[in-house]
Amino acid sequence: MMRKLFVLALISTSLSASVPLTTVAEEIASPGTDDRASPVFGVTLPPGYRDWQFISVAHEAGNNNDIRGILGNDIAMKALKEGTLPFPDGSIIVRLAYEYVPSERNNAIFGREQSFVAGAPTNVQIEVKDSKRYASTGGWGYGQFENGKANPSLKIVNSCFACHAKLPAAADFVFTTFSK
Template identity: 35%
Template structure:
């Protein structure tokens, strides 16, 4: 099962790959990362209000902290959340599958640099063109506002999906 989740995440992440060229940069200076395509799957999720299938990936630092229960997460921990609109599978309508790529979001831990937002930097890149989200750096207040209910988990919603 773990292998299948990782294969699904990497397959779906590959579908979101953009063409060559300069990486887009969010208004707060966080560039769209590319190495997330090789990260491990943390868990899938579903967002009711957006009708999106999401897969959360973690870099090696984040995965080590998740597995050991280390909180707060150490600097360098980074999560990527990939999102797709959803549709019914045409040959098996009981199944919901990814449709159009919606966005990739990042949480980057740097306790000093991102102190006002709990030590986390946030970035979102929308659509196939990976357009940076937000008119200016204040967009992070929107992200951080959503994450405050999970302050006790260092502002991270996702836990490792349990697998045998």
């Protein structure tokens, strides 16, 4: 019995070694793979995204009133630094959003309210470039996540491209530019 199990394991390992590896962008943009995937686009949180390079920061006033850190994978960063648009397939941009709050500690030192910092996290938004898979949305697939879980709202995910589509085509539907 043990010999049969060993042979089966060896065959399984050999077969899996011959299967082509997928790219990270393909792995995080596979609709219906699990409940961690965003509806519509199937985008998931990319492994190691918190270690990606810094693109820029943004403060969104109004209803959101948040502060955002924007990060990019190596493909997106290369395109941004070289000014290559449209972004190549495999580009991934991550936006980390936090409550925009005054820093009591810093303001006590300054003697007035002038320092603002990231408070509690609100969400993470991901956009993945795959010009074939997401042709109807300018080549980008979207996802929003709270506490590490995909927001299941079709309304929220479908509204992503509606805003991005308002940008000039020359921006490749991306709000953020590289801060040097």
